[in-house]
Amino acid sequence: xxxxxxxxxxxxxxxxxxxxxxxxxxxxPVPTPGPHEVLVEVAAVGVCGSDVHYxxxxxxxxxxxxxxxxxxxxxxxxxxxxxxxxxxxxxxQRVAVEPQHPCRRCKQCKAGRYNLCxxxxxxxxxxxxxxxxxxxxxxDDMAHAVPDSISDDAAAxxxxxxxxxxxxxxxxxxxxxxxxxxxxxxxxxxxxxxxxAFGAARIVVTDLVAERRERVLRFGATEVLDPAxxxxxxxxxxxDAFVDASGAxxxxxxxxxxVGPAGNVVLVGxxxxxxxxxxxxxxxxxxxxxxxxxxTDTWPAAIHLVSSGAVDLDALVTGRYDLDHVAEALDxxxxxxxxxxxVVPE
Numbered sequence: 001x002x003x004x005x006x007x008x009x010x011x012x013x014x015x016x017x018x019x020x021x022x023x024x025x026x027x028x029p030v031p032t033p034g035p036h037e038v039l040v041e042v043a044a045v046g047v048c049g050s051d052v053h054y055x056x057x058x059x060x061x062x063x064x065x066x067x068x069x070x071x072x073x074x075x076x077x078x079x080x081x082x083x084x085x086x087x088x089x090x091x092x093q094r095v096a097v098e099p100q101h102p103c104r105r106c107k108q109c110k111a112g113r114y115n116l117c118x119x120x121x122x123x124x125x126x127x128x129x130x131x132x133x134x135x136x137x138x139x140d141d142m143a144h145a146v147p148d149s150i151s152d153d154a155a156a157x158x159x160x161x162x163x164x165x166x167x168x169x170x171x172x173x174x175x176x177x178x179x180x181x182x183x184x185x186x187x188x189x190x191x192x193x194x195x196x197a198f199g200a201a202r203i204v205v206t207d208l209v210a211e212r213r214e215r216v217l218r219f220g221a222t223e224v225l226d227p228a229x230x231x232x233x234x235x236x237x238x239x240d241a242f243v244d245a246s247g248a249x250x251x252x253x254x255x256x257x258x259v260g261p262a263g264n265v266v267l268v269g270x271x272x273x274x275x276x277x278x279x280x281x282x283x284x285x286x287x288x289x290x291x292x293x294x295x296t297d298t299w300p301a302a303i304h305l306v307s308s309g310a311v312d313l314d315a316l317v318t319g320r321y322d323l324d325h326v327a328e329a330l331d332x333x334x335x336x337x338x339x340x341x342x343v344v345p346e
Contacts, residue, residue: 043152045075046341047329054126163268177200203223207227211336240260243265261286
């Protein structure tokens with residue numbers, strides 16, 4: 001590599017998931033960037049629901065943790081070294097990392113859907129290590145330069161913002177449209193902000209927890225509903241789009257029924273693998289139902305939304321933890337007051 005990693009010993013500290021419910025700090029070798037890769041010194045890592053799921057259950061669907069793995073895929077940092085074919089001037093550059101390595105050759109990649117690449121390597125998805133550590137490597141074009149106006153925390157959270165951007169694109173949100181979002185957790189809140197940034201005039205958010213309903217009103221929601229009390233399916237007028245960020249089957253069903261003719265439904269939340277849907281309603285109303293699996297080409301838009309002030313990611317951060325307290329970061333979602341936790345790998 002064209003620059004030397006800061007740790008002359010060639011090792012770094014990493015928080016490793018060794019079994020369900022157990023993370024330990026280990027010394028790992030500092031990775032070496034290959035051709036067209038950069039070595040990133042990690043500054044901040046957001047805790048995602050998928051990290052928590054692997055921590056508590058050891059799997060998400062067909063993705064099973066069979067050996068020790070480093071969690072964390074929402075990250076920012078500074079380029080510490082570059083591999084062959086990368087401009088050495090990039091060393092020292094602040095970046096937000098798009099945590100995936102597609103093959104770039106398959107049918108999906110060539111069609112521009114590199115998120116669906118069957119050979120993709122994605123951070124913190126078995127067996128690929130993530131970023132709860134001091135250094136990581138990534139393809140140089142997946143290390144997106146960020147302006148100094150964006151903090152390290154916000155740069156890390158460009159990753160979940162990218163999920164929201166991909167969601168709004170699929171939901172067809174345009175200026176003046178209306179949207180229903182189920183779930184006021186981190187993704188639901190970011191989706192509410194992003195819907196507002198995309199020009200939605202009516203943003204309805206549902207959640208069972210009163211504190212979360214009140215909080216999301218500060219992040220773009222124009223209305224909130226308690227699905228335990230309010231009949232979400234009877235929403236009037238009906239909305240143009242529905243986004244499920246809860247993973248709860250009842251929320252999916254009632255949300256679909258709240259969508260008007262030719263509307264869009266986007267499933268984002270992680271829940272049961274199989275859910276019974278109101279097929280008759282979907283057919284009669286010609287509802288478009290789809291999912292979101294990560295993102296493609298979203299970082300430029302995400303950087304613009306944050307640097308322009310249209311989306312505030314720093315306001316989401318409710319806790320910061322070091323590598324010795326990753327377990328506490330992963331368990332922080334049990335507190336209704338917690339929204340987004342950040343791990344700082346020092």
